[in-house]
Amino acid sequence: MANLTFQHLNTDWNAEPNAPDVELTVEGNAVRLSFRLNPWAYSAAPGEIATLRFLGCSRFRWDATNDHAWFAGEGLYSGQAPKWGEFYEVIGDTRVAEDDDWDVLSADLPSARQFLFYFRDDTIEIVAQDWSLTREIPPAAESSSR
Template sequence: MNKITFIQLNEHWEAAPNAPSVDVKFSGSTAELWFLLNPGRQKSSSREAATIRFVNCSRWNWDATNDHAWFSGEGRYAKQAPKWGEFYEIVGEEKLGGCVDWEVMNVDPEGARHFLFYFRDETLEFIATDWSIEREVVSPA
């Protein structure tokens, strides 16, 4: 059995802890995950949102595992992930993404990676080759 490693990808930003208003859209094989950022972590007087783009996305999953379930030990990675509410890349899985009810869009491309984001009321996972983030001002704070 392989040792799973969680690499935290969100540095200097995090999702709004109570109401991130999560939305997912697709354009071809690119998945776009939009959410509000935590105003307490921003160095701006404006309210900000972020869009994470997952390139060559082949599968994704939107799960109802929330913070209460995670802290109770429920969910696939509840006893393994270092911290709730963060954005991770999971490395070292025996089967990329494990066995869940994935929404399959394409065959996994060469170099596919597993990304996991814990929000307050849901968990999202994406199998894709890469990701990028873009921030935007949505309103004054």
């Protein structure tokens, strides 16, 4: 796994650091990853939810590597990724396609890209063609902030 580049993708937002309440949903060849946003360090309302949608997804894996393990040098990309708790595109030769620790939805396409998000208690990797971010304030959070 030499010569990797980690392109930082979440420069003006991030997941809530203590209880992001991460949910992953598969919809055909799309994967939705929803979580609470961090209102303390970024422009986000308390309770605001972000959803990353990965289109043309071929595989994903949800790993239990948490912040303690990562700082102890355990887990994939520990010592290589620039910072814990961020969302990256991993560029370079990362792993063989036959790894059996992935949930495989389809064959990887030549245009596939690998994404990596470090949450407090989880690491999620997704191979997909593209991603987008939407944000919403749930009705319960809207009424409690008035």
